[in-house]
Amino acid sequence: MKAILSKLRPSKRLVVILAAAFAVSAASGGAAVYVGRDRLVARLSEPSASGLECTTLRTLKLDHRGQRWIRMHVKTDRAGGPDRVRTALRVVGALAGKEPADLFQVIVLDEAGPEDRAAVRGAAIGAEVLFAPGPRSVKGMNEPFRASYNDGTANPDGMFHGKAVSLGLDEIRAIMARMDDHSLCVDPAAVEVEGAEAPESSEHPAESAEANSGH
Incomplete structure (x- = not known):
């Protein structure tokens, strides 16, 4: 051994x-x-390339002069401007992939922001994205996307008082190309509101949206 x-x-x-x-x-x-x-x-x-988690406040499906418009109001909690606009871009892309429309609009509010539909305007809007798959068919939309955000931080009432920052089309495309998540917001009520006409509708939806944003 x-x-x-x-x-x-x-x-x-x-x-x-x-x-x-x-x-x-x-x-x-x-x-x-x-x-x-x-x-x-x-x-x-690092910030998420696809934005943040969000909650759907309401979805409006509108018939405007023979065109189908879909407007969605969503909320995020303590999000910075770039995160809010990335969230809006993700949601508008997911929404466009779910059902057809001539114009999609996603507006991001703060968690403490207003609940009432009429109050979703001006300083209440933290970010906004407009998407028209065929921009030539929608008056006021010269390009398929318009995206902007408020660079301020929401106050206790959910209002933003910073500067409006607009994104260029190339920047929007680059942001969306980097996304690895294409989900919609969580919809606790899963309620869709049907309307005959948008209250702020006009022949120039992009101009109308900008007016509501305080741009």
Whole structure:
């Protein structure tokens, strides 16, 4: 038995080589753990490419002079301007993929913002996106997208008093190309309100939306 054990006993040189290899491997593994952890923390601290979670306040399906318009009011909690507009872009894309319309409009409010439909205007609007799949068919829409957000922080009443920031078409396309989530907002009531005509409808929906936003 002793003879067998003596044969299995590694030489001192082999022990040194194995110890050195193990030390290098352990150090590399430790570095990989820390690098991976740093990357994870950095990734978690980055804003979501698809915006934030949101809640649907109401969805309005409108018949405007033979055209179908869909307007959605949604809410986010303590969101910055870029996150709000990314959320609106995600939702408008998901909405357009769900059902057809000539014009889609998504308006983002703060969680503490107004509940009443008539109050969704001016400083209450944190971000807004208009999307017309065929912009030439909708007066006032020269491009398929219009997107803007208020760069201010919502006050306790859910009002925004910052500057309006508009996104260019190339920027909008780049944002939407990076999205890895294409979901709608959570709709607790799942109620859709049908209307005969938009209260602020006009021959220039983009201008109307901008007026409601205080632009």
